[in-house]
Amino acid sequence: xxxxxxGSKWGGAVPPETKLxxxxxxxxxxxxxxxxxxxxxxxxxxxPGQHLVKDWPVLDLGxxxxxxxxxxxxxxxxxxxxxxxxxxxxxxRFPSTSETSDIHCVTSWSRxxxxxxxxxxxxxxxxxxxxxxxxFVLLSSYDGYTTNVTLExxxxxxxxxxxxxxxxxxxxxxxxxxxxxxPKLYFWKSAKWLKSIEVVSVDKPGFWEVRGYHNHADPxxxxxxx
Ligand SMILES: Nc1nc2c(c(=O)[nH]1)N[C@H]1C(S)=C(S)[C@@H](COP(=O)(O)O)O[C@H]1N2
Ligand SMILES: [Mo]
Numbered sequence: 001x002x003x004x005x006x007g008s009k010w011g012g013a014v015p016p017e018t019k020l021x022x023x024x025x026x027x028x029x030x031x032x033x034x035x036x037x038x039x040x041x042x043x044x045x046x047x048p049g050q051h052l053v054k055d056w057p058v059l060d061l062g063x064x065x066x067x068x069x070x071x072x073x074x075x076x077x078x079x080x081x082x083x084x085x086x087x088x089x090x091x092x093r094f095p096s097t098s099e100t101s102d103i104h105c106v107t108s109w110s111r112x113x114x115x116x117x118x119x120x121x122x123x124x125x126x127x128x129x130x131x132x133x134x135x136f137v138l139l140s141s142y143d144g145y146t147t148n149v150t151l152e153x154x155x156x157x158x159x160x161x162x163x164x165x166x167x168x169x170x171x172x173x174x175x176x177x178x179x180x181x182x183p184k185l186y187f188w189k190s191a192k193w194l195k196s197i198e199v200v201s202v203d204k205p206g207f208w209e210v211r212g213y214h215n216h217a218d219p220x221x222x223x224x225x226x
Contacts, residue, residue: 015144015207018062024107028212028225033108035222045102047219050110057109058173061207065142065193069177074161078138078199081129088177091161094119094127099158101183104219116181118162122155124197133201139180142193147206148215149182149189151199158183161194186217186224 027033035049046052069088077083084090097120103111130151137154139147153159159182163170170176175192182189188208209215214223 015061015063020059021061021211024208025211027107031225033106034224037222045112046110047104048222049224050104050108050219053109053111056103056111056114056174057105057107059105059107059187060192061143061145063143064172066172067142067177067193072177074178074194075196076124076128076199077196079131079134079201080199081131082127084128088163091119091163091178094123097123097160099160099181099183101158101181103183103187106186106188106213106217106224110219115166116160116162117164117167118160118178118181120157121159121161121180121182122157124161125151125155128199130199134199136200136203138198138200138204138206139189139191139194140196140198141175141191142195145191145193145207147189147191148204148209149185150203150216153182153185153189153216156182156184184218186214186219188213189217 033049037048072088074086074091076086096117098115098117100113100115103114135151137149137151139149159180162179162181163177165174170179175194178194179192180190180194203215205215212225214226216223
């Protein structure tokens with residue numbers, strides 16, 4: 001009703017296609033990095049087809065928006081009782097949480113033991129109060145990037161709206177001042193330069209999801225491509 005009439009703010013401008021974008025889309029078509037192996041035993045920290053790196057690669061669409069903390073805002077809206085527009089200051093008034101987790105990127109690198117500080121997605125959801133019909137979450141970023149997750153995955157106990165990594169403010173190249181982190185999914189679901197969170201009843205694929213990437217993205221099930 002009102003929500004549908006207002007239309008979705010999610011989507012917005014489509015980011016430009018880059019060489020990397022085209023390459024990654026081709027990998028999806030070719031099934032690149034698929035091992036066909038069963039998921040590793042739960043004791044193994046490295047999901048199938050992944051290799052460990054010690055550095056931290058930067059991956060994005062080639063546009064790194066310069067959003068200072070003073071200008072950054074997060075719009076939380078959709079199927080919620082209490083929509084919010086949060087400034088960085090307002091975000092900081094939420095209880096802070098710290099999580100150490102592993103990164104698994106679909107391009108086959110994994111990085112262990114990343115310490116994130118920020119606000120738990122559960123605490124944010126508790127503040128906006130999702131309505132009974134809420135089932136999915138659409139993320140939009142300041143570079144025009146979008147991605148989609150289920151409300152359940154968004155609310156994973158170790159998922160957070162991160163403002164720092166390894167005890168230091170999140171750098172611009174890694175999505176600062178604020179990014180999403182959902183450790184249980186491939187890293188493309190962890191939107192950098194987070195701009196809005198739309199809670200919805202009907203799912204809608206994001207930037208990579210419409211380019212052949214899996215809608216769910218569980219690294220342990222090798223959900224790389226659709
Ligand atoms: N806003 C935005 N978020 C994004 C992306 C992007 O292009 N734009 N790329 C995704 C992909 S594909 C990956 S692997 C990770 C990379 O995060 P990093 O550069 O901090 O390693 O960010 C994800 N989040
Ligand atoms: Mo990625």
